[in-house]
Amino acid sequence: MSQPESAVADAQAGGRGGQEPLAKLAARYGLRRAIARPRFPVYVRQLWERRHFILTYATSRNVSKYSSSALGQLWQILTPLLNAAIYYVMFGLVLGGKGTIHNYPAFLLTGMFVFTYTQRSVTAGAKSISGNLSLIRALHFPRASLPLAYTIQELQQLAISMGVLLVIVLITGEPIALTWLLMPVVLLLQTLFNVGAGLVMARLGASMRDLNQLLPFITRTWLYASGVFFSIQEKVVGAAHMPQWVADVMYYANPAASYIEAMRDILITKDGGHVPPDSVWISCVFWAVFALCFGFWYFWRAEERYGRG
Amino acid sequence: MAELTEELSLVKAEEPAVAGTGGQAKPKSAAASAAQPKTAATPPLDVPTGTPTVIVDDLHIVYRVYGAASEVEKGNAVNALMRILKRQGRPQMKEVHAVKGVSFVAYHGDAIGIVGRNGSGKSTLLRAIAGLLPPHSGGVYTDGQPSLLGVNAALMRELTGERNIVLGCYAMGMTPAEVKEKYQEIVDFSGIDEFVQLPMSTYSSGMGARLRFAISSAKTHDVLLIDEALATGDREFRKKSEQRIRKIREEAGTVFLVAHDLRVIEETCNRVIWLHKGKIKMDGDPKEVLAAYNKG
Numbered sequence A: 001m002s003q004p005e006s007a008v009a010d011a012q013a014g015g016r017g018g019q020e021p022l023a024k025l026a027a028r029y030g031l032r033r034a035i036a037r038p039r040f041p042v043y044v045r046q047l048w049e050r051r052h053f054i055l056t057y058a059t060s061r062n063v064s065k066y067s068s069s070a071l072g073q074l075w076q077i078l079t080p081l082l083n084a085a086i087y088y089v090m091f092g093l094v095l096g097g098k099g100t101i102h103n104y105p106a107f108l109l110t111g112m113f114v115f116t117y118t119q120r121s122v123t124a125g126a127k128s129i130s131g132n133l134s135l136i137r138a139l140h141f142p143r144a145s146l147p148l149a150y151t152i153q154e155l156q157q158l159a160i161s162m163g164v165l166l167v168i169v170l171i172t173g174e175p176i177a178l179t180w181l182l183m184p185v186v187l188l189l190q191t192l193f194n195v196g197a198g199l200v201m202a203r204l205g206a207s208m209r210d211l212n213q214l215l216p217f218i219t220r221t222w223l224y225a226s227g228v229f230f231s232i233q234e235k236v237v238g239a240a241h242m243p244q245w246v247a248d249v250m251y252y253a254n255p256a257a258s259y260i261e262a263m264r265d266i267l268i269t270k271d272g273g274h275v276p277p278d279s280v281w282i283s284c285v286f287w288a289v290f291a292l293c294f295g296f297w298y299f300w301r302a303e304e305r306y307g308r309g
Numbered sequence B: 001m002a003e004l005t006e007e008l009s010l011v012k013a014e015e016p017a018v019a020g021t022g023g024q025a026k027p028k029s030a031a032a033s034a035a036q037p038k039t040a041a042t043p044p045l046d047v048p049t050g051t052p053t054v055i056v057d058d059l060h061i062v063y064r065v066y067g068a069a070s071e072v073e074k075g076n077a078v079n080a081l082m083r084i085l086k087r088q089g090r091p092q093m094k095e096v097h098a099v100k101g102v103s104f105v106a107y108h109g110d111a112i113g114i115v116g117r118n119g120s121g122k123s124t125l126l127r128a129i130a131g132l133l134p135p136h137s138g139g140v141y142t143d144g145q146p147s148l149l150g151v152n153a154a155l156m157r158e159l160t161g162e163r164n165i166v167l168g169c170y171a172m173g174m175t176p177a178e179v180k181e182k183y184q185e186i187v188d189f190s191g192i193d194e195f196v197q198l199p200m201s202t203y204s205s206g207m208g209a210r211l212r213f214a215i216s217s218a219k220t221h222d223v224l225l226i227d228e229a230l231a232t233g234d235r236e237f238r239k240k241s242e243q244r245i246r247k248i249r250e251e252a253g254t255v256f257l258v259a260h261d262l263r264v265i266e267e268t269c270n271r272v273i274w275l276h277k278g279k280i281k282m283d284g285d286p287k288e289v290l291a292a293y294n295k296g
Helices: A003-016 A019-027 A040-049 A051-065 A071-092 A104-130 A145-171 A178-207 A211-225 A232-239 A242-250 A256-265 A276-303 B001-012 B027-033 B075-084 B121-131 B160-173 B175-191 B193-197 B205-216 B236-253 B262-268 B286-295
Strands: B052-065 B093-106 B111-115 B137-141 B145-148 B223-226 B252-257 B273-276 B277-285
Touching: A019 B093, A040 A051, A040 A276, A051 A145, A051 B160, A071 A104, A071 A145, A104 A145, A104 A178, A145 A178, A145 A256, A178 A211, A178 A256, A178 A276, A232 A242, A242 A256, A242 A276, A242 B205, A256 A276, A256 B236, A276 B223, B001 B175, B052 B075, B052 B121, B052 B252, B075 B205, B093 B121, B093 B252, B093 B277, B111 B262, B111 B286, B121 B137, B121 B160, B121 B223, B121 B252, B121 B262, B160 B193, B160 B205, B175 B205, B223 B236, B252 B262, B262 B286, B273 B286, B277 B286
Parallel strands: B111 B252, B111 B273, B145 B223, B223 B252
Antiparallel strands: B052 B093, B052 B137, B273 B277
């Protein structure tokens, strides 16, 4: 009985001046700080324990997203298709970006779908923390669940787009090839990269309010630099007569270009698909591993600060 | 966010009016009354065992609010540009000092009511105890993970009740087996029957509140934080939910309850903390504190 009373006296004293008694009392009873950041391995484990929440949250967002529009989930396919149609007219026909590219419609759509996946993951990641403050302030869970769920949501959408893409590739006259089996591998690598990029953007977006206004311009620049509707090799080396290394840098220093290139190699070339060259693989794997590791570490470093406003 | 800004505006409105009455509580009387609640505990509660479960040590919470611009500087592009040119920074970003140096110790078996006017920092304090708002200085020490009762933020209006139950349960950290086990119980308790197949946006406000309460109260916790306005709905459901809260309280080690309905606090708590403008004005026996609170 006496113990609590003295502790209350401690509390009174602590409120006015010395803070030590309370911190000591907490240590004596083995109480921990409510808002301590867990060690990294613990954090990853907690995240794994929340996998059901992450999956359900992603699916739920996908279901609710188009529930108000008449065409519903169809928009997931229509949006990139319409975009591709505009680019086909503008860059393929009017500006002659088509050049000597084999099977231009398939070339364009592959680039479009692959790039859209990364672009949407990055954009969604930037909003995943700042747009969910009420959730963060109400419930306790590893915050990385949110950017992860957003990337998984995009992956679920991509699965549909890829089905459409395969149909179009077949319609435009490409033969079914064994190399198609490599598609999931490239998508997996790209997903790892997107998760990492989404995590980085989530932390940036949580502190920089203006990022969401800026992002459309950044992603559009990225789109033009990634050779979605033209061949980097042809434009840079063939038309502009720049040295080969410029084109190489544009391919390998830009993760989006690497994934697009790998996917195009697999799906479309003049004599059916072929296995992408080693340099493309190295670039794809490097970006996936680097983004994933750095993204998780960078996001985790600020774990206890999300939700402050 | 809307809720926070609303509280904010209330703080601002309050500021000049209460300037005279504020200030420190007399520490002596507070200490004396704080010693009493153990004898005054209401029957259904187990008496505090003397182990601290939550220690709040000189806690300060400051958060930033965006877009709370006053009438004069309300934004058009020209004003925004002028501000940047004049290097005035971001006037629409306000720092709110919501909790200013709060300290107390809560024990196992305590049921602590928190009272105070709108914007006195009650909800902020709860969120800080739950570890959801990082302290500006000072600290909160807890035994285990305190949880806020409420999953509203995780639910989606466009989804069916069924999906929302599953989503809400996962958001609270349940395993698939637990979700399966609790699902029927939640549906039964909420009494929404076949509406569970319809989107929540089609529910009446009472039905929505019932479902939300049923989901959030489906889990048991060591340290439980209950924010007000949980028991909404018709009278029958209110009775049911009061019983449920009582049961939750018996299972949990320590309970914090924020409510405007002082009757609820008087009935269920063995200790009351009165917050005023982010500081503890009084802390102790419910009868004494509530009497003082009602007076001024």
